[in-house]
Amino acid sequence: MTQNGSSISMRAYSSLIEFFRLEAAGGIMLVAASVIALIVANSSLEGLYLGFLDFPVHIGLADFAIKKPLVLWINDGLMAIFFLLVGLELKREFVEGQFADRKQIMMPAMCALGGMIVPMAVYAAFNWNDPVAMNGVAIPAATDIAFALGVLSLLGSRVPVALKLLLTAIAVADDLGAIIIIAIFYTSNLSLLSLGLAVVAIFGLWLLKKFKVMRLSAYLLVGLCMWVAVLKSGVHATLAGVVLGLFIPIGGDQEGSPRPSESLEHFLHPWVAYLILPLFAFANAGVSLEGIQWSNLADAIPLGIVAGLFVGKQIGVFGVAFILLRLKWVRLPEGLNLKLLWGLSMLCGIGFTMSLFIGSLAFEGQGESLQVSYRLGILLASFISAIAAFGFLKWQVRKIEA
Numbered sequence: 001m002t003q004n005g006s007s008i009s010m011r012a013y014s015s016l017i018e019f020f021r022l023e024a025a026g027g028i029m030l031v032a033a034s035v036i037a038l039i040v041a042n043s044s045l046e047g048l049y050l051g052f053l054d055f056p057v058h059i060g061l062a063d064f065a066i067k068k069p070l071v072l073w074i075n076d077g078l079m080a081i082f083f084l085l086v087g088l089e090l091k092r093e094f095v096e097g098q099f100a101d102r103k104q105i106m107m108p109a110m111c112a113l114g115g116m117i118v119p120m121a122v123y124a125a126f127n128w129n130d131p132v133a134m135n136g137v138a139i140p141a142a143t144d145i146a147f148a149l150g151v152l153s154l155l156g157s158r159v160p161v162a163l164k165l166l167l168t169a170i171a172v173a174d175d176l177g178a179i180i181i182i183a184i185f186y187t188s189n190l191s192l193l194s195l196g197l198a199v200v201a202i203f204g205l206w207l208l209k210k211f212k213v214m215r216l217s218a219y220l221l222v223g224l225c226m227w228v229a230v231l232k233s234g235v236h237a238t239l240a241g242v243v244l245g246l247f248i249p250i251g252g253d254q255e256g257s258p259r260p261s262e263s264l265e266h267f268l269h270p271w272v273a274y275l276i277l278p279l280f281a282f283a284n285a286g287v288s289l290e291g292i293q294w295s296n297l298a299d300a301i302p303l304g305i306v307a308g309l310f311v312g313k314q315i316g317v318f319g320v321a322f323i324l325l326r327l328k329w330v331r332l333p334e335g336l337n338l339k340l341l342w343g344l345s346m347l348c349g350i351g352f353t354m355s356l357f358i359g360s361l362a363f364e365g366q367g368e369s370l371q372v373s374y375r376l377g378i379l380l381a382s383f384i385s386a387i388a389a390f391g392f393l394k395w396q397v398r399k400i401e402a
Helices: 010-041 046-054 070-095 106-127 145-153 161-185 192-210 216-233 238-247 260-284 294-298 300-326 338-347 352-362 368-401
Strands: 056-061 064-069
Touching: 010 046, 010 145, 010 260, 010 352, 010 368, 046 070, 056 070, 064 070, 070 161, 070 216, 070 238, 070 260, 070 352, 106 161, 106 300, 145 161, 145 338, 145 352, 145 368, 161 238, 161 338, 161 352, 192 216, 192 238, 216 238, 216 260, 260 352, 294 300, 294 368, 300 338, 300 368, 338 368, 352 368
Parallel strands: none
Antiparallel strands: 056 064
16 A cells, blocks of 8 residues: 555554554553652652652562662663664664655654754753753653654544654654664763673674574563663663664564564553553652742753753754755655644654653752752643644644635
8 A cells, every 4th residue: 555655565554553543542641640640749648659669679589689679670671671662663664664765764864853953952052051951961852752642642533644654753763863862871880791791692682683583582581681781781771672672573584474573562562552651651750849939940951951842842843844845855745734744843842751761861869859850841841842732733633624
């Protein structure tokens, strides 16, 4: 069948529809989990909430054990599964998805790049003189695809499929950029021994791939060893999930042969959408508003995040798209116009999951006031972007129908 000028197999198209359904529903659960966390953190249940996050979890035997509070198991462990799914989706997109046709890459890739650089520059403009605050410069670079598709789902079937496709493509490219940022800028105290063990595990994955091993269990076992090594190396452990996802075979040599990547992706997606991401949101969005005043929102960090996500994303995504269209280097996908494209750029201002994740790395151990500051900025920016995008797109869709 043909979708937006490119040939997409029925299998790939079915996977895309399932992706939209899961991401949209998961996005709504993401918002619900965040609201619940905010309510609990500002109620008499705050002590119970903090106790839940700090609950010690010990896994392993004797000296080969890992002991962390529950919040870090969520951020380092469960989020590694999320990043495994990201790795699987990235590989699928480049092998048989929207990025398989290289002609379709320029617009989402360049929009994603603009949507990262401009928000980071906006944040930097507010925080240039504060070295600690500058650690969070990558916070407004992210886009939360689940939250964004959840907002689109509220508009029903009236939303052009091309809008969902382009948003997904930009978010996928955005995720790739965020992974690179995390790998380069958010590593510390490297352990050469652990890093060497991680490299050995990666070599093991390469051998499995080279000899066309199709058993998922083999990849997952080596991947688990790699995750432990990366966790101890100083490089963030979630990157192990991405690497594992890129090595798992996407399909067999013959039609109808096992497709390990696809099987794992279908298995993981509901767990990630309905459990892992909502749990991450619940664990990280619980900001105590006690003592917070409106003037706190004018502090450089939350102001830089809000301006970066809401204003910077619109300028970066829409501005790059507009320039590319003016130069006639790309064409607008069928069913879209410039106003819908502008609405899409507002949706890209929903940073949320990845922004919270980058913020947790950037300001780890920096004190409660700073933790509240960046989380407040992300929550405010994401909700403003969501409300503005929903209202604007609803108005535009009605105009098209009229």
